[in-house]
Amino acid sequence: MSFFELIHEDKNTGARAGIMHTEHGDIPTPAFMPVGTQASVKTLDQTDLLVLDPKIILANNYHLHLRPGEDLIDGVGGLHKFMNWDRPILTDSGGFQVFSLGIQKEQKGQQGKLVKIDEDGVKFRSHIDGSEHRFTPESAIECQHKIGADIIMAFDECTPDNADYIYTKAAMERTHRWAERCVSEHQKNISYHGYRQFLFGIIQGANHEELRQESAKFITGLDFDGIAIGGESIGYNMEATENILRLVMPFISKNKPRYTMGVGLDPADLLKVVAGGADMFDCVAPTRLARHGMVFVNTKEDPKRRLNIKNSAFAKDFSSISADCTCLTCQNYSRAYLHHLFNAGELSALRLATIHNIHFMLELMRQARAAILEDRYAEFINNWQ
Amino acid sequence: MSFFELIHEDKNTGARAGIMHTEHGDIPTPAFMPVGTQASVKTLDQTDLLVLDPKIILANNYHLHLRPGEDLIDGVGGLHKFMNWDRPILTDSGGFQVFSLGIQKEQKGQQGKLVKIDEDGVKFRSHIDGSEHRFTPESAIECQHKIGADIIMAFDECTPDNADYIYTKAAMERTHRWAERCVSEHQKNISYHGYRQFLFGIIQGANHEELRQESAKFITGLDFDGIAIGGESIGYNMEATENILRLVMPFISKNKPRYTMGVGLDPADLLKVVAGGADMFDCVAPTRLARHGMVFVNTKEDPKRRLNIKNSAFAKDFSSISADCTCLTCQNYSRAYLHHLFNAGELSALRLATIHNIHFMLELMRQARAAILEDRYAEFINNWQ
Numbered sequence: 001m002s003f004f005e006l007i008h009e010d011k012n013t014g015a016r017a018g019i020m021h022t023e024h025g026d027i028p029t030p031a032f033m034p035v036g037t038q039a040s041v042k043t044l045d046q047t048d049l050l051v052l053d054p055k056i057i058l059a060n061n062y063h064l065h066l067r068p069g070e071d072l073i074d075g076v077g078g079l080h081k082f083m084n085w086d087r088p089i090l091t092d093s094g095g096f097q098v099f100s101l102g103i104q105k106e107q108k109g110q111q112g113k114l115v116k117i118d119e120d121g122v123k124f125r126s127h128i129d130g131s132e133h134r135f136t137p138e139s140a141i142e143c144q145h146k147i148g149a150d151i152i153m154a155f156d157e158c159t160p161d162n163a164d165y166i167y168t169k170a171a172m173e174r175t176h177r178w179a180e181r182c183v184s185e186h187q188k189n190i191s192y193h194g195y196r197q198f199l200f201g202i203i204q205g206a207n208h209e210e211l212r213q214e215s216a217k218f219i220t221g222l223d224f225d226g227i228a229i230g231g232e233s234i235g236y237n238m239e240a241t242e243n244i245l246r247l248v249m250p251f252i253s254k255n256k257p258r259y260t261m262g263v264g265l266d267p268a269d270l271l272k273v274v275a276g277g278a279d280m281f282d283c284v285a286p287t288r289l290a291r292h293g294m295v296f297v298n299t300k301e302d303p304k305r306r307l308n309i310k311n312s313a314f315a316k317d318f319s320s321i322s323a324d325c326t327c328l329t330c331q332n333y334s335r336a337y338l339h340h341l342f343n344a345g346e347l348s349a350l351r352l353a354t355i356h357n358i359h360f361m362l363e364l365m366r367q368a369r370a371a372i373l374e375d376r377y378a379e380f381i382n383n384w385q
Numbered sequence: 386m387s388f389f390e391l392i393h394e395d396k397n398t399g400a401r402a403g404i405m406h407t408e409h410g411d412i413p414t415p416a417f418m419p420v421g422t423q424a425s426v427k428t429l430d431q432t433d434l435l436v437l438d439p440k441i442i443l444a445n446n447y448h449l450h451l452r453p454g455e456d457l458i459d460g461v462g463g464l465h466k467f468m469n470w471d472r473p474i475l476t477d478s479g480g481f482q483v484f485s486l487g488i489q490k491e492q493k494g495q496q497g498k499l500v501k502i503d504e505d506g507v508k509f510r511s512h513i514d515g516s517e518h519r520f521t522p523e524s525a526i527e528c529q530h531k532i533g534a535d536i537i538m539a540f541d542e543c544t545p546d547n548a549d550y551i552y553t554k555a556a557m558e559r560t561h562r563w564a565e566r567c568v569s570e571h572q573k574n575i576s577y578h579g580y581r582q583f584l585f586g587i588i589q590g591a592n593h594e595e596l597r598q599e600s601a602k603f604i605t606g607l608d609f610d611g612i613a614i615g616g617e618s619i620g621y622n623m624e625a626t627e628n629i630l631r632l633v634m635p636f637i638s639k640n641k642p643r644y645t646m647g648v649g650l651d652p653a654d655l656l657k658v659v660a661g662g663a664d665m666f667d668c669v670a671p672t673r674l675a676r677h678g679m680v681f682v683n684t685k686e687d688p689k690r691r692l693n694i695k696n697s698a699f700a701k702d703f704s705s706i707s708a709d710c711t712c713l714t715c716q717n718y719s720r721a722y723l724h725h726l727f728n729a730g731e732l733s734a735l736r737l738a739t740i741h742n743i744h745f746m747l748e749l750m751r752q753a754r755a756a757i758l759e760d761r762y763a764e765f766i767n768n769w770q
Contacts, residue, residue: 038729039722045733047713068700068725076703076721084717315453318461328432332469336461337424340453344423347732348430 003198003225004257010377014249014277017372020056020226020257022150023195024080024088027055029257029279030368032270032361033090035287038063039083041358042287043351046085051328052358055088056151058282061144062094062101065133066126070146078148078193090282091149092261093140093182095156095202096230101127117157119174137181141199145192153228154182156202161232168206175204176218183222198225200259203248206231207240216251226280227252228259235263235283238272245276252277267296267305267364271381274368286361290353293342295321296360298384307335309353314339327359328352388583388610389642395762399634399662402757405441405611405642407535408580409465409473412440414642414664415753417655417746418475420672423448424468426743427672428736431470436713437743440473441536443667446529447479447486450518451511455531463533463578475667476534477646478525478567480541480587481615486512502542504559522566526584530577538613539567541587546617553591560589561603568607583610585644588633591616592625601636611665612637613644620648620668623657630661637662652681652690652749656766659753671746675738678727680706681745683769692720694738699724712744713737 001021008017020027034041034049037060041049049057059079064070073082080086099115099122116123121136135143140155156175159168179201186199201224205211220227229248233240241263252258257279263269264283273281286296293310299322307314307321320330321338329338329352341349371380386406393402405412419426419434422445426434434442444464449455458467465471484500484507501508506521520528525540541560544553564586571584586609590596605612614633618625626648637643642664648654649668658666671681678695684707692699692706705715706723714723714737726734756765 038725038731040726040729040731040733043732043736045713045717045737047717063729067729068721072701072721075701076719082719082722082725084722316457316460328430332430332432334461334467336453336457337467337469340423340467341425344425344448344452346423346425347428347735348425350732351428351736352430 002255004255006254008373009254010372011375012378013275013381015274015368015372015377016254016277016279017369018257018279020088020151022088022198024086024150025055027088028369030270030274030365030372031056031280032264032365033058033280033282034358034361035282035284036083037284038067039079041354043291043347043354044358046083048351048355049085052355052362054358054362056090057085057087058090058092059147059149060094060097061091061140061147061153062097064091064147065094065135065143066128070143073148074146078146080148088151089149090151091144091147091153093144093153093155094135095140095153096158096261098122098124098135099158117174119177121155122157137178138185141182141185145189145197148193149197150195151198151200151226152186154179154199154201154224156204156230158204158230158232159206161206163206165208168208169211172204172211172215175202176215179219179222179224183224187223200224200226200228202228202230202261204230207233207244209247212244212247213251216248220251220253220256224256226257226259228261229278230261234260235265235269235281238269241269242272242276245273245278249277264361267361268384270361270364271368271384274372275377275381286357287354290357291350293349293353295338295353295356297322298324298360309335309338310342311339321356322360325356325359325363327356329356329359387640389640391639393758394639395757396760397763398660398766400659400753400757400762401639401662401664402754403642403664405473405536407473407583409471409535410440412473413754415655415659415750415757416441416665417649417750418443418665418667419743419746420667420669421468422669423452424464426739428676428732428739429743431468433736433740434470437740437747439743439747441475442470442472443475443477444532444534445479445482446476446525446532446538447482449476449532450479450520450528451513455528458533459531463531465533473536474534475536476529476532476538478529478538478540479520480525480538481543481646483507483509483520484543502559504562507542522563523570526567526570530574530582533578534582535580536583536585536611537571539564539584539586539609541589541615543589543615543617544591546591548591550593553593554596557589557596557600560587561600564604564607564609568609572608585609585611585613587613587615587646589615592618592629594632597629597632598636601633605636605638605641609641611642611644613646614663615646619645620650620654620666623654626654627657627661630658630663634662649746652746653769655746655749656753656769659757660762660766671742672739675742676735678734678738680723680738680741682707683709683745694720694723695727696724700728706741707745710741710744711748712741714741714744
């Protein structure tokens with residue numbers, strides 16, 4: 001059986017329904033992947049996740065390398081065992097985090113503590129304790145082998161959108177050379193823990209159309225199991241995101257899963273990239289918004305499709321967040337009670353809101369997939385917006 | 386059926402097994418009551434509590450009066466409905482909190498913001514926003530009627546142990562007059578929400594033996610459904626606590642439940658007060674300790690019967706907190722994973738540790754009750770210590 005099966009293409013949009021097969025289970029697509037950066041989806045435990053029923057979650061190579069370290073995780077048999085999660089996991093390579101979280105500026109009395117990129121790799125300092133670390137394409141893959149996620153990512157440089165063309169092009173070309181080295185390193189040990197790990201490549205090129213096409217051409221030419229689209233704009237500038245998808249999709253085989261990295265700031269964004277042909281997405285927004293009391297609703301009660309439950313308007317509102325929501329939070333608690341918990345600073349509020357938002361995203365994807373399978377995705381997306 | 390049934394008295398100690406009958410369910414005693422001050426046992430939700438299976442939880446009249454307010458809770462049909470907890474609840478009257486949390490000192494630019502006691506009641510300012518409030522015995526009972534807990538407490542003054550004899554005696558006598566007013570106010574409306582609420586009186590007198598006896602004599606002479614023993618020392622100075630229990634127990638009818646307020650800083654403390662004849666206890670320590678990474682163990686691995694899971698000794702310890710513990714945390718996660726979560730600042734760690742500590746206390750009480758019923762409580766307590 002191949003890793004990815006394309007089940008159906010919607011007749012009227014670019015949306016597709018598929019399925020990924022891994023050692024730890026099947027993943028129907030389109031799939032929203034809750035983010036568990038540090039081997040924990042923030043505020044939840046894995047028994048909460050089993051109820052929410054995501055078919056895959058995400059963790060981060062950068063964070064786990066720094067804490068608790070890949071060797072500790074390797075020693076207990078991999079991340080699934082360490083965190084007691086027997087379903088699929090994807091790890092991001094840490095390329096994005098090395099540049100976004102590593103100490104980048106010289107600080108008083110800490111000369112030379114910069115992220116330093118050379119052809120071989122990146123030297124960076126931990127955002128936790130300032131200690132020096134180095135990732136090369138080879139070491140980032142080795143680290144992900146030890147962690148043992150079902151899907152792992154090539155090590156890349158995600159250039160800022162405001163970088164000039166010359167820098168962006170040079171960085172992209174280095175990322176391409178790194179991609180070849182990642183594939184080569186991965187081939188040496190594709191089943192480190194005894195089960196197959198699948199490696200995805202990442203298309204970069206920022207917002208330069210010709211670079212995006214060049215990158216798509218190059219990355220899809222390598223032996224990757226799936227193709228990701230990275231970049232600062234992806235998920236944060238939806239116009240740019242949709243444009244980039246249009247540019248790169250023609251280069252990607254129909255038989256490979258496509259992963260837009262960091263999409264999901266707004267539930268509607270997922271629907272847009274699905275229409276553009278994406279199969280997988282992750283975003284910290286649903287869980288981060290939840291911790292700030294922002295909960296998703298599927299009515300037009302609020303134009304942004306989210307409520308700030310801390311708003312005093314909800315102090316005496318004894319209805320659930322969403323009348324038709326089947327999540328633990330909506331089945332048990334009123335807006336007024338959640339408002340009280342947030343207002344009183346109770347930590348339970350953060351978990352209850354997180355449960356609702358993750359359930360909302362997963363349910364939205366279940367509905368989207370059903371619509372795709374019946375060729376009514378265009379209608380579905382129109383009704384939702 | 387009477388409110389409290391004494392089932393069995395241990396032959397060798399003062400320990401008893403009993404049962405309290407309330408509208409929302411029966412409560413076997415001895416009973417540890419998890420503290421849900423603000424209508425939430427910190428970090429947990431009520432579906433977590435159903436798994437842990439406490440037969441009663443505690444909330445606080447002072448906190449709920451300030452936020453969300455008793456009228457809001459009354460409007461939705463009482464606290465059980467507000468928080469979706471259909472089992473017994475006890476509310477403390479707020480006497481202790483008025484004095485311990487109310488703004489007591491004059492602060493710069495906030496002249497006269499003191500707790501002011503007179504014969505009629507107490508004027509205090511909210512610890513949240515400094516707003517002025519007043520509790521009288523009557524209003525504290527009315528507030529508890531509206532909140533609707535199954536067991537409510539008389540409004541009292543808990544004097545500090547370092548207060549002089551004259552002040553302590555005068556305050557105790559005022560607390561006695563307030564107790565009479567509480568009984569009288571409660572009689573007017575014993576079933577405010579349509580079900581019977583049970584009122585407990587509180588014995589004060591600090592560490593003065595003759596005052597404790599005088600208070601015990603007075604409080605047990607009033608029409609209370611149960612008798613509590615309050616005071617700054619209770620639960621925090623176990624020698625004084627045990628001495629006070631010896632002094633007051635002879636005055637309390639065997640057929641009334643006895644509640645030592647604030648005991649449980651250490652699991653062994655519960656066993657001591659049970660031996661002294663107490664039936665009920667609450668303490669914020671098990672949940673507060675959990676949030677600081679301190680988890681209870683029932684082996685002698687640590688002399689204090691608790692481990693600091695944040696200690697680096699646990700970084701590579703892949704056993705559960707307690708080998709024989711059946712809580713969700715021990716059934717699913719290793720010490721190493723919990724250590725990682727605490728170390729990484731993940732909020733899920735706080736809930737998982739809380740689940741373990743509450744389970745530990747409830748399980749200890751289940752075992753204690755079984756031992757009492759078989760007249761082997763002395764052996765049980767000796768084995769544990």
